[in-house]
Each structure stands twice: as structure tokens, then as C-alpha cells.
Amino acid sequence: MALVVVGGVAAGMSAAARARRLDPQLPIVVLEKGPAVSYGACGLPYLLEGRVREPADLIGHTPEYFRKERKIDVRTGARVTAISHPRREVVLESGERIKYERLVIATGARCDTSTIAGAGQPHVFTLHTLDDAERLRAFLRDREPRRAVVIGAGYIGVEVADALRRNGLRVTVLERGADVLLRDDAAFSAAVRNMLETHGVELRCGVKVETIEPDRVADVPCDLVIIAAGFKPNVELGLEAGVATGRTGAIAADDHMETNLRGVFVAGDCAETTHLVTGRPTWIPLGTTANKTGRVAGANAAGGRERFPGVVGTCIVGIFGTAFAATGLSVAQARAEGLTPVSARIEALSRPGYYEGVKTTVELVADRASGRLIGGSVIGEDGAAGRINVIAAALHTRMRVEDFERLDLAYSPPFSPVWDPLLIAAQQLVKQL
């Protein structure tokens, strides 16, 4: 009897490592379909850019390390084709069957290219695995493409556009929706557009790609295409085994990351979580949540009783050196949730002008009925990550704007102005409540 973990990237390896720490004797098997485990998938754009030199730099630990040092039976190239929960066993492509007592499903997400005709051509790539990145790097080196189209203006899409542009390619990003970075926020999207265009990357929104021609996408000539859209949770294996998905389409779990099947846990990009601002299920597949849910699933699979309450939707992306960060709900998202949002967007210096402060944009969103902060965004070259995290912490505790305005934030000229941009935004927002 053992703990079996299906998937060995962020969530799966976090689960296995945490289970091992809580139970030194528990037999643990990790089944990973790919050739590597425990790699930083979020670093792939930087491998493409060239900042990260070697794929090995993105690998946390090798399977050998886990086998020898952590006594975790990590098997790569091990594709699970079925889960039989009544028998408590998983079936591998090879036909091998492995018994489990507890199971962690960490099958991740994928870029679904099936809706796009021509996605199988040799100049069309996704960037989801280490393998994808290596093939793409080889293509860049050997074929020297000059004009790239990136399909999708989510995080990976803009990071890839940035990386390719820095390598001298002409880049056009095609986005199906009106907004970018998965945030229904026109001003935020306009700022991203402005940054991309300033650096020579073209962004076209409202373009739904159905076909990739050999030399063009839509009417954009190109010799390289990256599909960074159509992300879907890998739920099929779970569904066939009787694991329930939620309204987001990802696998549903309680706050112990346990699914509807007792003893079967879920973690990472295939799992639904709770949005702590709305209280509703959400699917926001991100590496940090994958690690956190993996840790909780692993602990509980090993007999612990840890909770993962949920997320507030914090995210950040660097575009040509400027951070675009958001958390909670945008005004439009809040309206869609039936709230009555009010917001304030300000520009201020990140530090005093006499200490090289640079322009920072902060928007805070509150719910008029409750006076609580429900979201925000920060854009800037200096200190944006720290600032969005303060907003995120406030969202976790359902802080009111009037309390946020009084936060005792660190002040010294090398780090911030005496009125931090966050507090200036809060002052403006309070006036509207």
C-alpha cells in the first residue's frame, strides 16, 4: 500500500516531498509522463529568452535525487492511462498496475490546440513543458525565424512575446478577447498594449484564430507560431475514474484538497480552488498555487489535516522590465459578480523624486456596500511585486479601505515615498465610499 502521485512537476513533487516529510516510512510513487520532474515551468520563457542558459538550470531536483535522498520512487516516462478507484490502482501505458491507498492527482493543464487547424505544423509550438522549450530553442537556432505570431495574450503569451522580441524577431500577439492577462480591465490592458508596442510588439485583440497557414496566421505573415491559448485542466483521467469536476471544469476539492472520492486528493493546475474574495470556485492555474495545493494534498494524503482556504487571484508578469500585477477583482469582474464596485486609479512615484522614483500606477477596487477592498492592480518598474502583495494580504483578511489607508508601511527614501502609492490610492478611494 502506498501513496501514488500522478504528475511530477510542481504540484506532484510538492505533494510527494511533503508526504515524505510527515511520514518517513510511507511508500511513495510519483508517475510522470514526461522525461523530467520538479522543474520550474514558469522559467521556460526565460530559457527561450536566453537569460536561463540551460534547461538543467530550471530543474529543482532530479529523479535520482528524489529516489536516493527522499526515498520517493519517481518514475519518468510513466504515463497513467486509467485509475480504478474500486481496485485502488492506477494503470500505466506499459500495462503495469500500481496499487495505492491514497492518490494525489496532479495532472496539470495543457494548451488545447485541437480547435486550431494547422497546429501540427513543424513551425507551430506550445511552451508548456521543458521538452517544448528545447524543441523551440532548436527551431530558433536552426531555422532562424524572423516573424513570430503568438496566439493568446495571457501570461505565457506576453512573456513569450517579450522573449522572442529580445531575440530580434518581429512579434505579433493575437488575442481572441478584448483584454489581456486574463483581466477584464480596459485600462490595465491598455497599459500592457502600450508597453508591448513601445518595444515593437504588435498586439491585436478580438482576433480568433481558427487556422494556421504555413506562412501566416490571420493576415499576419510569420515563420513561427506559438500557441499560448486554450489552456484546459487535465481532468479526463480523473473524470473516468469518477472524480468530480466543479463548475469551472477543473477537479473539485474540499479545503483539504480531497476530491469526492475518499483518499483521492488533487493539486495544481488541474484543481479548482476557492476565490476568497467571491467565495466561489475558481480556476486560476499558477505555479505558486500548484506548490501550495501540492503541499496540502501531500500532507493530508500522509494522514495530516491541513487546509488550503483558497486564492485571491494574485498574479504578476514582467513585460520588458515593467511589472504588471493584479489581485482580486477588477471593476468589471466585480460587476459580473453582482457587486457594486468603486475604484480609484492613481499615478505616483515609487520613491521620492530626489531618490530616483519612477512612475507607478495603482488601482484599488472596493465594494461600495461593505467598504471592503476587493481588488487592485499595480504597474511599474520598482516595487510592484511588494505592493500587489500588500493588497493581496488585505484581501485575505477582507480589509476595509479605511483601514488599508492607515497601514503602517515602511518608509525610507531608497524604498518608498512618505506616502506610498498604495496609500495615495486608498485616500482617493475612501472619498468615493
Add this chain to the structure above:
Amino acid sequence: MALVVVGGVAAGMSAAARARRLDPQLPIVVLEKGPAVSYGACGLPYLLEGRVREPADLIGHTPEYFRKERKIDVRTGARVTAISHPRREVVLESGERIKYERLVIATGARCDTSTIAGAGQPHVFTLHTLDDAERLRAFLRDREPRRAVVIGAGYIGVEVADALRRNGLRVTVLERGADVLLRDDAAFSAAVRNMLETHGVELRCGVKVETIEPDRVADVPCDLVIIAAGFKPNVELGLEAGVATGRTGAIAADDHMETNLRGVFVAGDCAETTHLVTGRPTWIPLGTTANKTGRVAGANAAGGRERFPGVVGTCIVGIFGTAFAATGLSVAQARAEGLTPVSARIEALSRPGYYEGVKTTVELVADRASGRLIGGSVIGEDGAAGRINVIAAALHTRMRVEDFERLDLAYSPPFSPVWDPLLIAAQQLVKQL
């Protein structure tokens, strides 16, 4: 009848500006004993360093600006010698009397040099006002001192030591206590010592200076002395008028920044505030609190009803490019408050190793009885300000460590590792609860 504000630096001008905004008609008089108002006193060390070129760069607005644009009657060189609350008037050194209906006391703090013999010599300075900085700059330029002693290892002391060292002087800092930066925390102090010594600044703790000789302090030869110790709130004017001080020795106020005298408000470095972690009165004179309390005092003096709940003691200082930041209570401070603290101190990378992460030290302190976070510190070159602010926000809401551990912080390789150092520290701390 008017609002009179005594003191025109951070707190005083914040109060006046806020009162004006709430009441466009209110006669407002600001009485400042010095030659300038509205300057960034926290920038003085950088003026000394040379990073800030001109004193004018530190001045927010001139008296003329306030008079013309804000219709605030700002008078510089106007020293108030007495307040007669029964008559509702202040008396100036010139003999002039000015009537008030509401009064804001923003008299600030001073560096009390009276306990040190020889403090009046021409090579001995404090760095509290713009005037101080200009005299010191002239001394540096004209006398070309080579060996400096800085008395006091608080924030200003170490900032001045940094500034002088960068200008090529040999610098020794003498501190009366065992610790530096006003934090009873041996490891934090050791880190500061290490940073200072790495950059050639000598730090000697446990040295009480009673006399400054013409060519030495204690046994340290020097031709320049900066006194950055003995800070005291300027409460005498208030006390003589019947304004009560609190147990910290600063002027006591309710959470509307109103003193025991109705209609008399207090703000800035002369005011006591509430420490939100201990619930007790505290005196932590900092520019950001001066601005906040000034704003609240000004609003309420103009008929508003705003609250200033208190501080959590957040502070940050840059020493040779590395941030030393702290908030809430150290372990020793928590013990002194009768709590049972537990803590975890970790070192981790500020970003992934493959994205130029640098070493960051985080300590989190919790109260064992309640499981709540009660303090923390962050040391590092990258992202320390943002991280201490997340801890500060958590202190404001009395967050439990187990909730802190689940914070949905922003993750992307250019900004943080997948497990932020804050979360790693929280994981370690949870184990001890």
C-alpha cells in the same frame, strides 16, 4: 478665529493642507520657527551623501506656494513661545499673539545634546533640520574632515555613517545600548554590524558618550562628530499650556489625535500613538506617521471625524544598498511585553537562482498563546520593503501564522521564487506553534 498649526514640517503642513481641503474658507496659520516648511527631513542623509544635490530638492512646496495656491498663511521664522488655551491664543517670540479656535501642535522632536559635554564645538553637528544639513555640508567642503564619529546607531546614525563613508571618511559609530536600529534583536543587530564593517564602518556598542573632546570621542580620534542620539519629543510648549503627555513622554492623544484639551490636536514626532500589536501607547517618531497623524489632526481640526488607530512599528533603512526592515515586536520585545514568543529565521533567495535571486533573511515572530503573528524582520537587497509591508499588513489584522502561510503572493521569476521567503519563514514558524 482660525486654525493655528505650530510647526510646519511633515505633520504640520499635512495638517494644514488637509484642513484646507476639507474647509476652503477656514483661516489657517502655520507657524514654523525655521526658515523652510514642508521639507523631506528623511532625505537629509542623502543630501549629505551627495545623491541629493541641492536642499531645494528636498522641499515639497515653498511658503509662497502655500500662501498663494492653498491660501494657508505660512510664517517662517515664527517661534511660538507660549500657548494660552484659556485665551485661545499663541504667543510668538516677537510678542505677537494669534488667536485660534482649533490648534494643531506639530512641534516635532529634537536631538537633545544637553547631556553631552562639548556638544557645542564647531565640529559637532546634529542632522535634524535642513539648516543642520547645510552647515554640515559646508563643514565637509571647507574643513575636509577625515575621521568622523557618529553617536547613536538608530536610523539616522547609520544613514549618516553610510553617507560619510561614501564620501571617503573613516567612520566610527558609538552606540550606548547593545543593539542598533532601536530593535532589541541580537541577530538583526549582528547583521547590521556585519554590513557596516564590510563597508569599513566601525560599530562599537555599549559606549555611553558623556564628553566630546576637541580631537576625540571616547578613545576614537576624530575631526567631525554627528550626534544622532537622545531624541526627545518637543513637548514643553504643550506641557506649559496644560497639554498632557503620556507614559512615553510624548503628547498623548485619542484616536482622533485630539489631546486632553478640547480643540487642541497633536501630530507628528511630538505625539504618542498606539502600538497596534501591544495595544499600548508608543512613541515611534517617523516621517510616514507624522504625515498620517498630521492628516488626521488637520481633518478633525477642520471639523472632520477621522481616526488614526495607531502603528505597528514598521521601519526600514538602507545600509550600503541593503535594506534592513522590521515591524511589530522582536522576540525580546515580545517577552518584555509579557508574551510567549516563538520565532523562525530563514535565509532564502529573493527570486529564483536562475533569475539572479539574492540572499534574503526573514524572521517571523508569533505569540504562542494566540498563534498570531506579532512581528518580523527582512534583510536583503531585493524586495525587502515589499516583504516587510506584507508582514505589517498582517499585523494590522492580527493574522494567524497559519493564515499567513497561505497568502496568495505574486509569483513570477523576475520578482520572486515560487515559495516566497515570507512563506518559507511561515512554514518554519508554524512547526513551532
